[in-house]
Amino acid sequence: MTRPAARRKERYEWNVVFWAYVLIAPTIIGEGLFALWPLVQSIYLSFTSWGVFGQVEWTGGANYARLLDDPEVYSALRNTIVISVASVAGTVSIATLLAVLLNVGVRGTSLYRVLLFLPVVTMPAASAMVWKWIFNGDLGLLNGALSVIGIDGPSWLTDRATALWSIVIVTIWNEIGIGMIILLAGLQGVPRSLLEAARLDGAGPIASFFFVTLPLLTPTLFFVVVTSTIGAFQMFDAIFLMIGPEGYALDSAQNLIFLFYKEGFIIGDKGYAAAIVLVLFLIIAIVTAVQFWLQKRWVHYG
Amino acid sequence: MNARKTTINPGHIAVHAVLIVVSVIMVIPFIWMVLTAFKSLGESTAIPVQVFPSRLRWENFSELFAQFSFGTMYMNTIIATVLRVTAQLTFAAMAGYAFARLRFPGRDVIFAILLSVMMIPPALYLIPKFLLMTQLGWVNTLQGYVVPGFTSAFGTFLMRQFFKTLPEELSEAAKLDGCGPVRTFVWIMLPLAKPGLIAFGSFATLWSWNELLWPLIILNSPDKMTLSVGLANLEGEYVSEYPTMMAGALLAVMPMIAMFFFFQRQFIEGIALTGSKG
């Protein structure tokens, strides 16, 4: 977008500025009061030892020192990364596939859309219960199905090697619906004219997908990847409901947000918990910033 | 122009096949939920696993209303959701428009800060929000529960993306006509924003409806509780009332499914216009 007299960018129209501030005021106040201020408070808290009933005592960097030395933090960090990478990769690829299939528009697509979206609306407590049964080592549906093809499945949720992957599976199951709908919308935004042109040029469906559709889909993909990643870093319900704070395999699947909850709300050391969650926040921020930076490499706009 | 083909398209068969398999996987837990809602407690925890209830125990559902004031909780949830979503839509649209189309000092910095708010784990807000409500004397009140949810960083982001896709000529034309920014917003932009609003509105409704932790902390008495809190109460220390919980979860989920089913098209169109641009 080229504009003449670029110098005019320097001056604001104060009438517009005034009303702009009015328009953003409620959001700024709301988010400031209920999100930013708590963040600041939590930063302060992370430098204290906050006793259960409010006795606050300044301890300086003690929580952070403890954090850096705590093996549980490192394993939680590792788990967080594995869960996030695996579930985002799984979610985005499957969601893309489903979106493409839905875009074909076969009969009954509306029904399929609703069915595929159901996990998103189902209450986490209900899904967790059901998945616990599905994953049950002796009686579960999954091992039952596997035994039909001769595989003796493990105890998914209590075996250290598989617990984390069970969480990943459930996370993907939960999240596919949202990504799928957004990507479907993105696909429908691809201009027909371009696809027609490609067809006339002799491109088959696969080629036109990779050379026409996919590049135009990248902005939507970017949005889905970024928001899924942020969500995956904070995934809590599945671990809490399916493995639980006393689960035998907990340490092999516990992520930072769960550790935060355990330290803060079960053990009661809220200062330490605040330090943990702030470290998590920092990591999310860095990852998101990197993603935005990488965006230039693979995302095509306009 | 082409005659309606009734021959079977092999490509379509493949599509159906995959969609059916995946749909079944997506839906199994939900089906289980429905079946369990009709079982007795013993049946729901029996081993070996009992798939079908011996009879349809409708009393699991009626018990919800009789013993657990489900009706009140339903009303509370509806009222709270309507209030919050309306506020969120209004404020997000206002701010989203300002960030997208108006020039003012600090715009990009403030927007970046707003984005970073999205990355804060919600558990962090819990206690400070509660302390604030206590100071205001708003504990166990509707306003205490609802007001902190009036704004949404995510919604603002979404609406901004949306407004950015609208042609610039519109705002320029409005300005030439003598409309100030607010006039432009209300009479021109907002009507065009319907798809984006429906998209965001659907997400916001879903999240507000299902929220558990915040209403748990801020609301005390059963007459103020929401559905999710009421259902969580069915998880006792020693025995969880699974069938009743599933029945409740089912009733709670119905409106959401219905909403999605009826608003599918607008929902998707709305997102089409936001997600496709960065």
Place this chain on the structure above:
Amino acid sequence: MKPFKPLVAAVASATVLAGLATPALADVTLRLSIWGSTQVPMLEEISARFTEQHPDISISIEPVPRSDYVTKLETSIVGGSGPDIFWNALPDRFLDLSRLGLIENLSEWMADDPIDLSPIAPRLLDAFTYDGSLYAIPKDFDTVGLWYNKGLFDAAGIAYPDDTWTWETLRETAIALTDLDNNVYGFVVNPGTRQGYYNFIAQNGGKVITDDHRSGFDMPETIEAIQFMHDLIHVDGVSPTIQQTEEVNPQTRFQAGQAAMIFDGSWRARAFDGDPNMMENARVAVLPKGVVRASSSGTLGYSINAGSEHKEEAWEFLKYLASPEVALIQASTGTVIPSHLDQAGVWVDAIPEFELQAFVEMADYAAVVSHSFNTPAWDQPTRVLIKRALAGDLAVEEAASDIAELMNKVLAAEPN
């Protein structure tokens, strides 16, 4: 059905009250915080009766999900909007609440306005005493007993458990009853505290926290107890593994007829009530004797929030809650054993099939659940380590010494 009678009574009383209530000068609503929803109808009946006698005070019951109860309590007390009266269980910060003066010193109140506490078991009162004063009125207590499946015993031709049983008898009988081909386990080991190691440790003469406030996991008696549990799983083969137990808990197995014996609490009676298989086959016996006889016991009490604005009225309600009338109501629904021991018989009779008197007998051998100022800080990691030991990941001695180390660290940092 039992739960509905009190509900009907509550509704009836409420209707009557609505007609009779005369607005007094100070109409007070007391907020009572509890967890779970099972006891709500019973408490509503109790509240309705109280309001009959004190028309200017009404009670608002606020149930909270159990897993969030403590969080919510802490948050609300810190925020200054805590309930007026609430349930207080021993491991849940009782000591902290007393020490910080966040709950009322009931001994001081009783100095001016005594309550007759004689029907209440002295050890329950002791449990709620801090620094010489009482800080909660015991509401109920529970013990752990040996639930056994009489059908399985009959089929194998083995005599039912009785008070002559020792650890050896338990082990041998469990071995005789285990029939893995038919999916029956002789005794399911529970890795938890109340239904698991707290019993075995006490029975072997060990301790969780010693009298001089250090970890009991250095004691050989404690280590032996854990070893016994471990061996039941891995050497004797009478119990499913820890992982299997996590997937299907002992109660469910027992209900399904796949466990001949489990340790479980008096609270389980209400849950099993009405299940045809349980009514037919489930019975209770006293726990087998180790070096001594012991049963893990917990108790729940009512405390008054020191920040309450209606302390006088709360005190009135508390007095009523401590009365024999209320104990009778509690016992008759079969939910919990009232703290008034003379009413315990009513509880036993509420579900006669199970032969619940064993639980009342075990009250004499109660090992009160271990707690300190910062219980969760050591309790949580201890449970995890015990699980690892019972799963065979860690040698029992090693786990015990790790536990002792972390416990001592926490205990040493506590105020005394």
